[in-house]
Amino acid sequence: MGDIVEDEATFYSNAQDYWKDIPPTVDGMLGGYGSISSIDINGSKAFLQKFLGDGEGKTGSGCALDCGAGIGRITKRLLLPLFKMVDLVDVTQEFLDKAKTYLGDDGKRVGNYFCCGLQDFVPESGRYDVIWIQWVIGHLTDDHLIDFLRRCQKALRPNGLIVIKDNVSYEGVIPDEEDSSVCRDLNIVCSLVSRAGLRIVHQEQQKNFPKELYQVHTLAIR
Numbered sequence: 645m646g647d648i649v650e651d652e653a654t655f656y657s658n659a660q661d662y663w664k665d666i667p668p669t670v671d672g673m674l675g676g677y678g679s680i681s682s683i684d685i686n687g688s689k690a691f692l693q694k695f696l697g698d699g700e701g702k703t704g705s706g707c708a709l710d711c712g713a714g715i716g717r718i719t720k721r722l723l724l725p726l727f728k729m730v731d732l733v734d735v736t737q738e739f740l741d742k743a744k745t746y747l748g749d750d751g752k753r754v755g756n757y758f759c760c761g762l763q764d765f766v767p768e769s770g771r772y773d774v775i776w777i778q779w780v781i782g783h784l785t786d787d788h789l790i791d792f793l794r795r796c797q798k799a800l801r802p803n804g805l806i807v808i809k810d811n812v813s814y815e816g817v818i819p820d821e822e823d824s825s826v827c828r829d830l831n832i833v834c835s836l837v838s839r840a841g842l843r844i845v846h847q848e849q850q851k852n853f854p855k856e857l858y859q860v861h862t863l864a865i866r
Contacts, residue, residue, distance in 0.1 A: 652785060656761060658824035659783050660735055668742035673714040680853055684860075685721045687850045688809065691862050692774070694846065695805055696726060703805050704773040707755065709733065711762055712780025716743035716751075723776060724750045731772075733758040733765055763788040767799035775799065778809040782825035786836055793840035793865070806842070806865040808833070809850070811858035830861055837865055 671678035695703040708723045710716070713732035723730045724747070732754060734740055740757045747754065758765065763784055767775065775796045781789055796806050811827045818827045828836075837844055842865045850860040 655785065655824055656763065656783075660761075662823045663736045664738070668715050668739050668746075670715070670717050673717050673739075677854070677857070680857075681717060681721070683852050684850065685718070687848075687852075688718070688722050688778075688862065689726075691846075691848055691864070692722070692726065692807070695864065701803055703803050704801060706773050706801065707731070707771055708774040708776060709767060709772045709799070711765075711775065711777040712783070713743065714739045715746050716754075718776060718778060719743070719754070720747050720750065723774075724753060727773065729753050729755045731756040731758065733760055733762070733767075735759070735761045762792050765792070766795055769798050770801055772796075772799050773801050773804050775804070775806045776809075777807065779811070781808060781810050781833070782820070782827055783823075789836055790840045793837065793842055797840070797842060797866075800866075804866075805845075807862060808837075808865065809860065809862040812861050813858065827858060833861075833863070837863065842866060 666672045670681055674681060696705055705727050707729045708727040710719045710723055710730055710732045713719055713734045716732055719730050719732055730753065732740060732743060737759045740759055744751055762780065784792060793806065812830045812833060813827045815829050817832065834844060844863050844865055846864040848862050850862060853860060
């Protein structure tokens with residue numbers, strides 16, 4: 645995607661400027677599609693529960709990381725009900741400030757609110773059972789995504805899991821100048837995962853989203 649992102653610094657600063665103007669609401673986080681939130685969460689919960697449990701090879705439920713967390717929509721409805729503790733990371737401080745009230749009493753089980761772009765974020769080694777990365781990889785260049793996934797792998801506990809859930813294009817890389825992001829096709833996403841030295845252990849397409857939206861795929865990675 646080098647030809648699309650000619651100026652890396654501008655690619656990131658334009659995205660930061662875009663999100664600064666977005667209201668800190670569920671509708672804001674979902675680009676006006678707040679109505680899909682429950683469908684999204686239910687699909688994610690069914691996906692994640694395939695891996696969680698106490699048996700051999702199962703993923704633990706101690707601590708999760710919500711990447712590109714925004715106001716904590718996924719933390720509140722998916723991760724806090726399943727994990728003892730959750731950390732949030734987002735580039736927009738206003739969203740993290742809002743999360744502290746949006747999460748209510750369950751916010752007591754948030755360990756950390758990190759204000760940082762994922763291209764610069766270094767998760768603590770061996771801390772997380774699950775690292776959830778949803779609707780945010782399009783804000784990273786290819787090289788930064790590969791490097792971030794490698795850092796995430798080091799941050800996993802035994803049997804830990806990285807989950808990417810994101811839009812995929814039908815073919816190639818589609819730039820979105822409004823929010824300064826890209827949408828990659830599934831083959832490209834899979835190749836970047838492979839280049840990071842990771843493997844996809846399961847993948848699914850999210851069902852029942854509005855037809856006008858991109859397809860959304862969920863990948864479990866180790």
